[in-house]
Amino acid sequence: MIRSTHLPLLITIATFLLAFTLCASxxxxxxxxxxxxxxxxxxxxxxxxxxxxTFVILSGGIDLSVGSVIAFxxxxxxxxxxxxxxxxxxxxxxxxxxxxxxxxxxxxxxxYLEMPPFIVTLAGMFLARGAAYxxxxxxxxxxxxxxxxxxxxxxxxxxxGRFRLTGIIMLLTFLAGIIVAHRxxxxxxxxxxxxxxxxxxxxxxxxxxxxIGIYATSGxxxxxxGIIFSLYTSAGYSLATVGVELDAIAAVVIGGTLLTGGxxxxxxxxxxxxxxxxxxTFIVFDGTLSSWWTKIVIGGLLFGFIxxxxxxxxxxxxxxxxxxxxxxxx
Amino acid sequence: MTAHVHNTLRRITPQLIILxxxxxxxFMVFPDFFRIEFQNGRLFGNLIDVLNRGAPTxxxxxxxxLVIATRGIDLSVGAVMAIxxxxxxSLAVDGxxxxxxxxGALAVGAICGLWNGVLVAVxxxxxxxATLVLMVAGRGIAQLVTEGTILTFLDPGxxxxxxxxxxxxxxxxxxxxxxxxxxxxxxxxxxxxxxxEAIGINESSSRLAGINSRVLIISVYLISGVCxxxxxxxxxxxxKGADAxxxxxxxELDAILAVVIGGNSLLGGRFSIIASLLGAxxxxxVNSVILLSGMPPEFNLVIKALIIIAILVIQSPTVKHALxxxxxxxxxxxxEPIKEAKESPQ
Numbered sequence: 001m002i003r004s005t006h007l008p009l010l011i012t013i014a015t016f017l018l019a020f021t022l023c024a025s026x027x028x029x030x031x032x033x034x035x036x037x038x039x040x041x042x043x044x045x046x047x048x049x050x051x052x053x054t055f056v057i058l059s060g061g062i063d064l065s066v067g068s069v070i071a072f073x074x075x076x077x078x079x080x081x082x083x084x085x086x087x088x089x090x091x092x093x094x095x096x097x098x099x100x101x102x103x104x105x106x107x108x109x110x111x112y113l114e115m116p117p118f119i120v121t122l123a124g125m126f127l128a129r130g131a132a133y134x135x136x137x138x139x140x141x142x143x144x145x146x147x148x149x150x151x152x153x154x155x156x157x158x159x160x161g162r163f164r165l166t167g168i169i170m171l172l173t174f175l176a177g178i179i180v181a182h183r184x185x186x187x188x189x190x191x192x193x194x195x196x197x198x199x200x201x202x203x204x205x206x207x208x209x210x211x212i213g214i215y216a217t218s219g220x221x222x223x224x225x226g227i228i229f230s231l232y233t234s235a236g237y238s239l240a241t242v243g244v245e246l247d248a249i250a251a252v253v254i255g256g257t258l259l260t261g262g263x264x265x266x267x268x269x270x271x272x273x274x275x276x277x278x279x280x281t282f283i284v285f286d287g288t289l290s291s292w293w294t295k296i297v298i299g300g301l302l303f304g305f306i307x308x309x310x311x312x313x314x315x316x317x318x319x320x321x322x323x324x325x326x327x328x329x330x
Numbered sequence: 331m332t333a334h335v336h337n338t339l340r341r342i343t344p345q346l347i348i349l350x351x352x353x354x355x356x357f358m359v360f361p362d363f364f365r366i367e368f369q370n371g372r373l374f375g376n377l378i379d380v381l382n383r384g385a386p387t388x389x390x391x392x393x394x395x396l397v398i399a400t401r402g403i404d405l406s407v408g409a410v411m412a413i414x415x416x417x418x419x420s421l422a423v424d425g426x427x428x429x430x431x432x433x434g435a436l437a438v439g440a441i442c443g444l445w446n447g448v449l450v451a452v453x454x455x456x457x458x459x460a461t462l463v464l465m466v467a468g469r470g471i472a473q474l475v476t477e478g479t480i481l482t483f484l485d486p487g488x489x490x491x492x493x494x495x496x497x498x499x500x501x502x503x504x505x506x507x508x509x510x511x512x513x514x515x516x517x518x519x520x521x522x523x524x525x526x527e528a529i530g531i532n533e534s535s536s537r538l539a540g541i542n543s544r545v546l547i548i549s550v551y552l553i554s555g556v557c558x559x560x561x562x563x564x565x566x567x568x569x570k571g572a573d574a575x576x577x578x579x580x581x582e583l584d585a586i587l588a589v590v591i592g593g594n595s596l597l598g599g600r601f602s603i604i605a606s607l608l609g610a611x612x613x614x615x616v617n618s619v620i621l622l623s624g625m626p627p628e629f630n631l632v633i634k635a636l637i638i639i640a641i642l643v644i645q646s647p648t649v650k651h652a653l654x655x656x657x658x659x660x661x662x663x664x665x666e667p668i669k670e671a672k673e674s675p676q
Contacts, residue, residue: 064583113646113649114647114648115642115647118586118596119586119590119596123638123642126631126632126635126638127631127632130628130629130631130633131632133629133630133632134628137628246465246466253459290478292470292474292574295470295473296470298467299463299464300467302459302463302466303463306459306460310453310455
């Protein structure tokens, strides 16, 4: 039997399949492996950031700093590769260490100072974007042979589609995210935290460690997304990826995760990303629609999925109502 | 009456101190900061600039304070600004007068607010999600109105709203002060403010006490939408054009910050519009300090972030609690209960 908690996920997948079928029936060329491969490559950085966002939202928090951290990572890599002769892999480790500690610091502020995540990560968003400006206000190109090697790594599928390394890293991140969320103590703690702070405390969930861990994960994944983005664009620019946090939040919500926390799936976010990517691909294929329709359609989808979740919660509480009817009336 | 004024003063003391400190910082980096001149029939000076440039954030935070007091949040105000600016500009371009353009923009803002309010109050969607819909879709709608271009207009009446003066004072300053006073009077001279606070503290119990929370919540979002529309018109009038992409970009975050710096809890309840407006002025003064100090503009955001973090840490519940314990333990024991009794009616 299908459990009601799985329904949003199933509906997201159904929406994606339906949308893809509709698109493909209008433009048969969409069925090619090229389109599928590009869908993965173009949304790789967003997908990785959205995995971190899923954990944050599952815990009942929010992370507004994601887009700025991605931009900071790109600029940091570009500047450090331009000015020093260290190997990109060392630079990757360095930047991941910075972004993980940045996330951990935000988590610590949220937990120990009892401040709302919204405000703390908002300040983090300003700080990371500001740090990117300080490093460089220009778009700095990255020219390193190691980058060329990484960019030339792909698996050519029949039909001409190129499944690049970045897309594969995104898939691996999602896989790892699913395993961590459902098969580890940390994942269970995240769900418990999203279910309610006081209940989690009574259950013996280590609140400090979990909160810091969640925001460190989100920061680290934003850093990884920044690395992928720099591979995608071969440059670091401090004005890049403005508003990506909103796209990530939208993908998480479209993927069926409740913004109140506690309910949702990392896999749902994956299909949320694919749906958003599909809308853009369709607009490119169509050619006559203006780019702003993307925003309007994504807003409409958001609304649809929120209504759906609302309807589901309403339906499930309605079934239980007879027992509590008196309490509800009084 | 004097007790009331005394309470208000006491409530806004931290904000006044922070504002004074930031203004002194301004004075230190730029000694002419407080000089105000009257030239060509209008007031000039850095202080006037702070008041003038802070107008959009100030307008937004009037509505935002009420929304946050009901335990909500309105993320869509930036997008609503863009829509309202676009509507005003397109009406002006079509040859309508500024009255029609302004009314049209305000009506659109009211509709946006109504949409948010219905989602929150009737469909019972979490405010942050409900307003996210319009935040994402809003800029798309604004671009739909401007057809992707920056619509410029030359209607002198409309431009006057953003760049003109009345009796030598720039119009935006008068608009936000008048609206701030009007809304403060509306919520404090009637029971409205108390009802809004009751909803923010506990919605179900306020409903049981007979408060029509649904209508009140909808009207709070409606006010926020109208404030945003007014801010959008001012921003558009200031540059004589509607920029759907950049008008009001990230201003919702500034407005929320202003409310938080104003000492209002994001968890709803007790609120003070005056303190929020002071918060907006603090943010604008911080911007001005960075500009006037002549530091490279790259450092703007970093400094702003650090100052904001400092202000937030000072106001965080944990630090406040630690300070309270420090103060209480420093005082002689018998004084404590009296102090507590004084504290409670505040």
